[in-house]
Amino acid sequence: MGQPGAEQRPRRRRLPEPLEVRLPPLFRCPISLEVMRSPVSLCTGVTYDRSSIQRWLDSGHRTCPATRLPLPSTHLVPNLALRRLIVSAAAAAAAAEDDDGGGRSDPSAAEIASRIAAAGEGGDSEAAVRVLALMLGSDRVGKGDKESAIAALVADLDRSVSALLAVVRNGRGIGSRIDAVRVLESILASPARVCGEESRAAIAEREELFPELVRMMGREGGAEAAIGCMARRRRRGRGGHGR
Known part of the structure; x- marks a missing residue:
């Protein structure tokens, strides 16, 4: 047996070399x-x-x-x-x-997005959501790569949105929940050639989305992301079929 309390020492998490x-x-x-x-x-x-x-x-x-x-x-x-x-x-x-x-x-961003879609509501996609949100917001990732990622989410829209909403509800920290909202906003903000009006309307009309955004507004640091997504939701859900 080791010394008492030895197992309590914090251990630095290291990146596995082959994964670099x-x-x-x-x-x-x-x-x-x-x-x-x-x-x-x-x-x-x-x-x-x-x-x-x-x-x-x-x-x-x-x-x-x-x-x-x-x-x-x-x-x-x-x-x-x-x-x-x-x-x-x-x-x-x-x-x-x-x-x-x-x-x-x-x-690629598209591969990470595909993992989110594959996870669905019951899977653990939190890590992938955090990585994808960072990539979608980074100047070091090209516009085409970002659009490919959004397209990968739209390709299996129901499972993608279910996975993102699961992170919004049950994410282990406020950071991951905010990131999931930002990914949803990115989908709603994408051009029509990437995400068509029907897909955007389907997201905006998800009945569980609005209550989750309202809850997010009450969490520290979550208001800005929630308001941004809510604005996109209203624009796409109510005015998307206009001119």
Whole structure:
């Protein structure tokens, strides 16, 4: 037996080495292009892996490598939210690797969206939802890739919306619930060639959507996402069949 209480020590969650290549590019450090293990942000808002940006600063540089802007401060702020998302993405990638027999190409936004649709209401799609929300909101993911992801959700709309609403209701934290609402908003905001009026109307008319958005408005940090989705819902559900 080990020492009493030894099992209580917090253990740092590490990314499995073989899964690095399966994580989306936006999880990679702009300097090393490797998956970030300890993401930290500069005052410019750009996030780097700690070891890479520290070497840059130790070399005497006082500019942000990505933006080339001067740094009034070299203080590094741990990006814990991104760290958790990277770990979640690694878990999602591990599941995908089991499904595809060990393929190791980077998962696209569309592939992650397909996993959400496949999960449906009864599946555990929370990690995939968080990753997809980040990709849909990132400037480092192209417009075409984002539209492909939305199209993958629309292809199995009922299961996709059920999975997203399940995360809105039962997500383990407010962050994942907000992300699910943002993905729903992205679907409603997509162009007609990606999501047709019938599909948007079907989402807007889901009777459980409005009550969940109202509940979200009462949660800390959830009002903005809920209002945005609610506005899209009203626009698509009531005015979508106009001119």
